[in-house]
Amino acid sequence: MAAETALVTEGGGLAFADNTTSASSVSASSDTSNVSGPAKAQDEASAVLMARLQDRKIEVLSARTTDSTTYALPSGELETEAYAGPVRVKQDGTWKNIDTSLSDTGADLTPEAAAADIAVSDGGDTDLASVNLFHPVP
Structure with missing residues (x-):
């Protein structure tokens, strides 16, 4: 059984993921329907890690501007939505x-x-x- 461990620190901008295999590890469900809370992270590294672990896109708050929004995708890529004028x-x-x-x-x-x-x-x-x-x- 594989278990994935993640550590993210909001203030320091650090993210760490460890994908280990252990016979004694507890089975982790890959169902992300119980993931709650805002889909956003303070920095790019945290957003990429969260997107991968939660299998959903996560907004990168540090990249937010008046006329664009950037997301980290589960694939590890970044997606930026650009607007014709200010939205915030x-x-x-x-x-x-x-x-x-x-x-x-x-x-x-x-x-x-x-x-x-x-x-x-x-x-x-x-x-x-x-x-x-x-x-x-x-």
């Missing part, structure tokens, strides 16, 4: 999906998460709206 923005150090739902933030209505600094007047102002375009930092 980095706010306060955290990636957030674009959400143009407006919230009342006092004197203005502003989107939850947008690729530009947008404010729409909630009435009584001389400006109907203001838009400041910027190039988001990935």
Whole structure:
């Protein structure tokens, strides 16, 4: 019987896999239907290892940008999906999906998460709206 052992450290970016054969090893099911949790890993090495062990694609968070998403595949290859425009923005150090739902933030209505600094007047102002375009930092 073959057993596969894996060690992944989130902070250090280290990944280790050991494929050993032992008569006394416990049978491990290859059924991945019980795999739960987000399909993402902090770095490429961890994502490749997790994809191989879980037999599903895992997002490589360190490769995430405003207009692309990179996945590690069970085969060990990487797949990048590129979008025509931004699909997420980095706010306060955290990636957030674009959400143009407006919230009342006092004197203005502003989107939850947008690729530009947008404010729409909630009435009584001389400006109907203001838009400041910027190039988001990935």
